[in-house]
Amino acid sequence: MGEKVLMKGNEAIGEAAIKANCKAFFGYPITPQTEVAAYMSKKMPKIGRVFMQAESEIAAVNMVYGAAGTGVRCMTSSSSPGISLKAEGISYIAGAELPCVIINIVRGGPGLGSIQPAQSDYFQATKGGGHGDYRMPVFAPSSIQEMVDLIQDAFDVADMYKTPCMVMGDGMLGQMMEPVEFKERPKRNIPSKDDWAANGLHGRKEHHIINSLYLSPEVLEKHNEHLQEKFNEIEKNEVKYELFNCDRENDLILVAYGTTSRICKNVIDAAEKEGIKLGLVRPITLWPFPCEAFEKTIDKTKKGYLSVEMSCGQMVEDVKLVSAGRKPVDFYGRSGGMVPDPEDILKKVKDILGGDK
Incomplete structure (x- = not known):
C-alpha cells in the first residue's frame, strides 16, 4: 500500500496525469477546473514536460490535436462552456484517430449558467457534442480516488483505440478534498505509435499524415465504417459499472x-x-x-x-x-x-x- 495524501480533486487530476506519463498539457482557465491548469503550470516545466496556457479553449484543443499527432500523451481540461468551444476540435481528433484525454469538471448551464456543480453535460459527452458519426469513451468517477484511477485508465484506453477519452466529474468533485493513493496500475499492452505518429522518426520510407478530411464520399464512408467497428470493440471491452x-x-x-x-x-x-x-x-x-x-x-x-x-x-x-x-x-x-x-x-x-x- 502506498502513502495516502490529502488533495483537492482538481490538483489530484493533474498529479494523476503526470504519473500516467502525460507529456503535454494545454488549457485555459475556467471555474471550477482552473486549479487543474494551475497545478500543471507549476509541475510540468519542473520535470521537463510541456505546459501551455492557450489564448482560448479552441486554441487549446487544437494544440492537443497537434501534440497527439506526434504520439505523446497529452491532455486538456475545462468546464462546460469551455468544452462546448472544444467540441469541433474533439470531433477532428476523433476523425483523425488521435489519443488524448479531456477533463470536464461540469458546472451549471445552459449558457454561462453558474459555477456550481452539475451533471447537465451528459448529452454533450455521450451523444457526440461535436459533429459527425463519432463516439468517445466517457468515465464518471464518484470520488477523488476513483478519478485518479480512471485518469490512468483513460490514457490507456485512448492509446489502445486511438481515440479521445473524457473524464467527467462535477464541480463538487473538482473542489472537494479527500485522501488519495497513487497506486501502481496494471499495465496494458499499448500498441506502438510508430506506424502512424507524425514524429519525424528516422528511417521511415513514407510520411505519416494526420488528417480527418476525406473529399471522396466512398473513402469517407469506409473511414466511418472503420470507426464504427472500433466503437463496437470499445463497447464490448471497456464498460465499467x-x-x-x-x-x-x-x-x-x-x-x-x-x-x-x-x-x-x-x-x-x-x-x-x-x-x-x-x-x-x-x-x-x-x-x-x-x-x-x-x-x-x-x-x-x-x-x-x-x-x-x-x-x-x-x-x-x-x-x-x-x-x-x-x-x-x-x-x-x-x-x-x-x-x-x-x-x-x-x-x-x-x-x-x-x-x-
Whole structure:
C-alpha cells in the first residue's frame, strides 16, 4: 500500500496525469477546473514536460490535436462552456484517430449558467457534442480516488483505440478534498505509435499524415465504417459499472453516477431503516453505457428504476432505452447547481412505491 495524501480533486487530476506519463498539457482557465491548469503550470516545466496556457479553449484543443499527432500523451481540461468551444476540435481528433484525454469538471448551464456543480453535460459527452458519426469513451468517477484511477485508465484506453477519452466529474468533485493513493496500475499492452505518429522518426520510407478530411464520399464512408467497428470493440471491452445492493430483490433500484451516486448510497441506508429495500446501478462509463447492469437487475426490482441526476433529465433517456418498457423508469433531478437532497430523493422513492412496497 502506498502513502495516502490529502488533495483537492482538481490538483489530484493533474498529479494523476503526470504519473500516467502525460507529456503535454494545454488549457485555459475556467471555474471550477482552473486549479487543474494551475497545478500543471507549476509541475510540468519542473520535470521537463510541456505546459501551455492557450489564448482560448479552441486554441487549446487544437494544440492537443497537434501534440497527439506526434504520439505523446497529452491532455486538456475545462468546464462546460469551455468544452462546448472544444467540441469541433474533439470531433477532428476523433476523425483523425488521435489519443488524448479531456477533463470536464461540469458546472451549471445552459449558457454561462453558474459555477456550481452539475451533471447537465451528459448529452454533450455521450451523444457526440461535436459533429459527425463519432463516439468517445466517457468515465464518471464518484470520488477523488476513483478519478485518479480512471485518469490512468483513460490514457490507456485512448492509446489502445486511438481515440479521445473524457473524464467527467462535477464541480463538487473538482473542489472537494479527500485522501488519495497513487497506486501502481496494471499495465496494458499499448500498441506502438510508430506506424502512424507524425514524429519525424528516422528511417521511415513514407510520411505519416494526420488528417480527418476525406473529399471522396466512398473513402469517407469506409473511414466511418472503420470507426464504427472500433466503437463496437470499445463497447464490448471497456464498460465499467458498480452494482450496490443488487444481489437481492429490491422495491426500487436507483441509477446515479458521480457524486450523486454517493448521495444515493446515503438514501439507501436511510430507506433500509424504514423497511424499504433499494439498490443502486452506478455507471462508471457513461459511454459505453452499461446495458449489462440492467440485464442483471431487471428481475430484481419490483417497481423499476429511479434515475437521480444533477440535471433536468438526461441519463434517464438511456435508462429507459435499455429497460425497453420491461419495468417503469422514473426521474428525480435538480439543476442549475442545486445538489439533490437525500430526504427529497427518499420522498420521491416513497411517492413511487406508494402503499405497495
